[in-house]
Amino acid sequence: MxxxxxxxxxxxxxxLGGDSVEAELSALIQEAGFSLEQSLLSSSNKKQKQKKKKKNVVFGSADVNEPISDVACVGCGALLHCAVPELPGFLPMEKYHHLKQEAGLSGATCQRCHHLTYYTRALRLQLSPDKYREVVQSIRPLSGAVVLLVDLLLLPDPVLLDLPDLLGPNKHLVVVGNKVDMLPADAPNYLQRLKRQLFQYCCDAGLAPKLADVHLISAKTGYGVEELITGLQRKRRCDVYLVGGANSGKSTLFNALLESDYCKTRTEVAAHRATISPWPGTTLGMLKFPILNPTPYRMSRRQERLQMEDKLSLDEQQQLKRLSRHGYLIGRVGRTFRVDGTKCIEFDPDSLAFSERDEEEKEEEKSQKKKNVGVGLNPNDLKDARWFHDTPGILRENDVLNVxxxxxxxxxxxxxxxxxxxxxxxxxxxxxxxxxxxxxxxxxxxxxxxxxxxxxxxxxxxxxxxxxxxxxxxxxxxxxxxxxxxxxxxxxxxxxxxxxxxxxxxxxxxxxxxxxxxxxxxxxxxxxxxxxxxxxxxxxxxxxxxxxxxxxxxxxxxxxxxxxxxxxxxxxxxxxxxxxxxxxxxx
Structure with missing residues (x-):
């Protein structure tokens, strides 16, 4: 029948079934939550011994004896290493050792992000969906807000059903339907209908008690992003975690917010931009940036800018024209407060260890601050800051991309x-x-x-x-x-x-x-x-x-x-x- x-x-x-991981390298999972499989380590060890016998090391080889670094890739957030090419954060040992000697690991991108950015080529990684979920579940005991990014083309997104277990009891939820720019208008009020459908799917998944707001956006073309920022700024001040399925556009939204009024001024050139690609699971670690405190003065100035948004510069007009060839709905994301003319002081938001620097470094920083008055971020700027975190995308089982x-x-x-x-x-x-x-x-x-x-x-x-x-x-x-x-x-x-x-x-x-x-x-x-x-x-x-x-x-x-x-x-x-x-x- x-x-x-x-x-x-x-x-x-x-x-789909995932292979269980038999052994883990504790140094790698302390921050990023990923494991090295023993079979891969054993295989790499054999290859290294064979290369030593031949006395002819090929560029691009691995070194399983080199400890995992505590520096994250600026593209995906995975810890950099040269142990196993199939795992996130890998750099060829020749490049890894050179950067380490020159104190240049900070700011480096892993081999996978490099290939994604410059060659549009995805490198296969041996990670199961459970490993991605482990990192997302690490936010469960934390308090704050969660921005759930849903791919409208995949409704009802299976991630909705898993979310109550991942979130925990102490968070309020903002659901954002992304890629609305890809959907044509089949009726006059289609956006309202899409919003109701998304809301209903959230209720069916048991998210209604936590649901604070629903938005429709295009992270790629900028449509609806300014309204999302306004909605987030009106919520109580707390850390915010961006979650969602792999390939839902989280990295694109993260980068858009990084250059908007939602991010602290003077941060966008120092914080790391997430790698954007069509392949699932691009963001593997926890990227973050400090959130701008929405004081009444700043909110008022921002509203003035939004009301004058019809006055577009030539560059903005050309940008909108380009985007109009790719999406049905387009917009722009502007910035009300910006520091011009001076380069920002770079900082690493994941390791602000000011007390560990020697006196010479401190004097150099004081001298630099005098040259850049009002430009750099100092410890007071970040002492009480709230952070916006980008989590790894949850891989969907039974997806055609997996084959x-x-x-x-x-x-x-x-x-x-x-x-x-x-x-x-x-x-x-x-x-x-x-x-x-x-x-x-x-x-x-x-x-x-x-x-x-x-x-x-x-x-x-x-x-x-x-x-x-x-x-x-x-x-x-x-x-x-x-x-x-x-x-x-x-x-x-x-x-x-x-x-x-x-x-x-x-x-x-x-x-x-x-x-x-x-x-x-x-x-x-x-x-x-x-x-x-x-x-x-x-x-x-x-x-x-x-x-x-x-x-x-x-x-x-x-x-x-x-x-x-x-x-x-x-x-x-x-x-x-x-x-x-x-x-x-x-x-």
Whole structure:
């Protein structure tokens, strides 16, 4: 018997399991909470012995005998080391030893962050979801506020269900729906509807008693960020912890707040910017910056700036024009208080050990302060400061990103406004979303619309049901289906596609009946005639979960263009970008 549509019912093929860590290196987990597996250490030891015998050390090698440093990577927060390349914070031992001798570890980035920043290349790490959760759970006994960043494209985010156990009893919660810039306006009041949906999902997850506020933002384009800052400044002063799923945009929001009125003046050039990438789990440690105390005077000055925001400089106009090509909703994040003309004194917020410096260093600092009056941060500035912490992203199980390679991830994860691609299918038709997912239209009395909300770099292909198997066998790993890449050699390690049947009841030509969510790859909105019974079969990779949910954009089918002649497809129609003012927007 087919399964009836359930808005939050999981259709999981297989649960992912994590390998247990048998041994831990205590020096590494004291601050960052990560472990070195004994098997990796043993393997590295053997390689080191072989290299010593050959007397020919290759640049980029590891040294497991070198102790783990107490200096964090400025990009991801993991402790720097040269022990095991597969673990966060790794630097080749040649580079590590050189920086250590020159007292240059402070301010260095690990090999992984370097590759992400300069080569857009993700290095695979051997960390289980439990290890990420350990770091997040370290904030459980602490008091303060929590900003939960939710990826709107993944609602209902499974992180919501785990949050009550992670937070603890002594925190109030601000929920922020991110990536609203990627969602087109399918109805006049769609933002209010999205906000209500997000609020309802939070209530369903048991977060209502802790919930203090709900915001919709785009950390990338700046939309709604100024309003979020205003909301945070009105709350009681306390430490704030940013949590959320991996790849939800936490690093982007952290960097935006770092250069805003929420961060202490003179801090943005000294505090570390988080590494931004499309790969999950970028931020591995605890990055932080001091929060500006929102005095009445500062709040008043800030409100004056927001009311004058229509007067944009040429650079700001060019920035908004660039962002308008990537998102439906754009804004800007400004700064009311700024120190100009003088470089800030650098500091390490994680190790402000002023008493450990010798007299010569203290005299040098006094001399520097005289040259930079009112510029640097001193101990009094930070004595009673409250801090904003960026925690590691919680990895989602059953996510398609877990089975993709570093070359495939950028093709699957949407990085700009998603343009709906709508197709009209008759029964006995098949819809391929790349080579990752397949939706078969098995039974139904009339043609129905399938709107694909996914990255425009992910190909969509429609064929008849009888040809679907042959097309997949012939083109898997090839250009027609796009992802996975690498032909038959790649497909040897790619999970098989497993089918599941679902039953959908149509709600009319203008309203989607359900969304078939494809984890981080997006979703397919199904629109069918009123009362029509559809039987679908959904294929997904083994260990990757798909779900049925209430339509996030129920009227997305209205955003299709003219039908392409002799085709099942409609011309894509992108909604123009809209600039929102922080002092006028209502979300």
């Amino acid at each position: 087919c399964e009836t549509v359930s808005h939050q019912k999981r259709l999981t093929s297989h649960d 993709l390679t570093e070359q495939e991830v950028p093709l699957v994860v949407p990085t700009r406004a998603v343009v709906p691609r709508t197709f009209i299918l008759k029964p006995q038709s098949s819809l391929f979303i790349g080579g990752l997912f397949r939706v078969d239209f098995l039974e139904g009395g009339a043609s129905s619309w399938f709107s694909v909300m996914a990255s425009n770099r992910l190909p969509v292909h429609v064929t008849s049901l009888e040809k679907a198997d042959a097309i997949y066998e012939k083109h898997r790993g090839g250009a027609l289906l796009g992802v996975p890449l690498g032909g038959e050699e790649r497909m040897k390690s790619f999970p098989v596609l497993v089918p599941q049947e679902v039953k959908v009841e149509g709600r009319g030509y203008l309203e989607a009946a359900t969304d078939i969510t494809l984890t981080s790859a997006g979703w397919v909105a199904v629109t069918a005639p009123q009362g029509e019974q559809l039987i679908l079969r959904v294929f997904s990779p083994l260990s990757v979960g798909v779900a049925l949910r209430a339509p996030l954009l129920p009227h997305v089918v209205t955003l299709k263009g003219q039908r392409i002649k002799c085709s099942t497809a409609y011309k894509p129609m992108k909604v123009p970008a809209k600039v929102g003012g922080a002092s006028r927007r209502k979300t």
